Amino acid sequence: MTVMRYILLFGFALAALAQQCTIPGNVPSTRPTRVDYKNKNIPTDYYGLSLSWSPQFCNSQAGKNPNNSWQCAENRFGFVVHGLWPQSSKATSSDEHPRNCKAPELLPAATIKPHLCTMPGAQIIQDEWVKHGTCAFPNAKAYLDQVELLYRNLVLPDLKAGRTTSGAIRKQIVAANQSKGLKPEHTEVRVLSGNRFSEFMICYDKNFKFTACADKGAPDQVQVRVAAKR
Numbered sequence: 001m002t003v004m005r006y007i008l009l010f011g012f013a014l015a016a017l018a019q020q021c022t023i024p025g026n027v028p029s030t031r032p033t034r035v036d037y038k039n040k041n042i043p044t045d046y047y048g049l050s051l052s053w054s055p056q057f058c059n060s061q062a063g064k065n066p067n068n069s070w071q072c073a074e075n076r077f078g079f080v081v082h083g084l085w086p087q088s089s090k091a092t093s094s095d096e097h098p099r100n101c102k103a104p105e106l107l108p109a110a111t112i113k114p115h116l117c118t119m120p121g122a123q124i125i126q127d128e129w130v131k132h133g134t135c136a137f138p139n140a141k142a143y144l145d146q147v148e149l150l151y152r153n154l155v156l157p158d159l160k161a162g163r164t165t166s167g168a169i170r171k172q173i174v175a176a177n178q179s180k181g182l183k184p185e186h187t188e189v190r191v192l193s194g195n196r197f198s199e200f201m202i203c204y205d206k207n208f209k210f211t212a213c214a215d216k217g218a219p220d221q222v223q224v225r226v227a228a229k230r
Contacts, residue, residue, distance in 0.1 A: 020076040021117035027109035028070075028122045033130035035100040042098045044086035044136050046211050047204045048188070049150050052082040053159065054120065055227040056198050071120040076229055079156040081119045082199060083128035084147045086136045089214060098135035105130070107140050115144050118151055150208065153180065159197075161228030166191065167220025173200060186210040188217035189224075197224040 057063045058072035071077065086098040112125050119125050125144070133143030155176040159169065166189040174182050188201040195218075203213040218224065 021120070022075060023113060023116050024070060027113050027116070030106060030112075030123050030126040032106060033104045033127045035104050035130060037100055039095070039097065039099040040101040040135070042088050042096070042135075044098050044206065045089040046087050046206065046214075047136070047208070048085045048087050048201045048213065049147070049204065050082040050085060050190075051079045051154075051156065051200045051202070053197055053199065053227065054078060054080050055161075055229045056192070056196055058230060059227045068121070072230065075120065077120055078158050078229065079200070081147055081151055082124070083119075083132050084143065084150065085132045087203075087214070091214070099131055101135035102130075105140075111140050111144070115148065118148060119144075146208070150202075150204070154202070155180075158229075159226045161226050163223060163225055165220060166197075166218035166222040166224050169197060169200065169224070169226075170220065181210050183210070185212045185216070188213045188215055191218045191222065191224050195222060195224045197226050 054071065054077035058068070058077075062068065063072045088097050091097050107126050107129060109122075112122050115125055116122070119128065129140045129143055133140060137143040137146065157172055157176050159172070170184055170187055170189055174184055174187065182202070186203050188203070189197070190199040190201065192198045201213060201217070203211050205211040
C-alpha cells in the first residue's frame, strides 16, 4: 500500500468517526447526470470547496424525504462537502463558471463508496463529478481524492444551533484553521431565504493553496439561523 493511499484510507476512517457515519453495505443506484455544455470552454481560475451544513438540508422537505434517510436519520453529520467547484474570476453569476466539460458517465459503486462520509449521497457524488470535476480533473478518482485531501486538512467545528451572525461563523472557522493560513478573505458564507445558514465556501488557487474568494457572500453583520442536528 502506498503512503498516499494509507493517508487517504486513514482519513476516511477518521471522518466516519468524527461524523458518526456508517457507510452503507450497498451503495444506492444513481441516475445519469443531466448536462448543459454551454460553459465547457470557460477556463478555471480558482476553486471553491463548498461545505454544506447538513442539518439545514436535513430540516428541509428534501432532507425529510425517505430517500435521504441515510444522511438525515441513520447518521449524524455537521459540515459535509457539497462539491469542489472550478471557478472563473470573470463570472458575474453562478451560470458563468466552468460546468459539464465532458460527456456524462455513471460512476461505479467502488468509486463512490469510500467518499460517502464526506459527500453523503451517491447521487451528489455522481452529479458533482459530471458538473464540476470534469472541468479540471482527468477522472473521478482524481477529483474525489482531491476533495478528501482538502477536507482532511480543515478543522471544522460543530456550530451551535440558533441565531448568530455570518461574521461569527466565519470567525469561528477561520480561527480553527488560522495555523494553516486561512484568512477571512479566503471564505464565503452562503445563506438561504430567511437568512438560514446553508454553506461555507473556502477558495483555493490552482495549486490548492488558499486564495481570496471573488465574493465574501453574506456580510459579517447579517443575522443568520443555524439549524440544529437531529
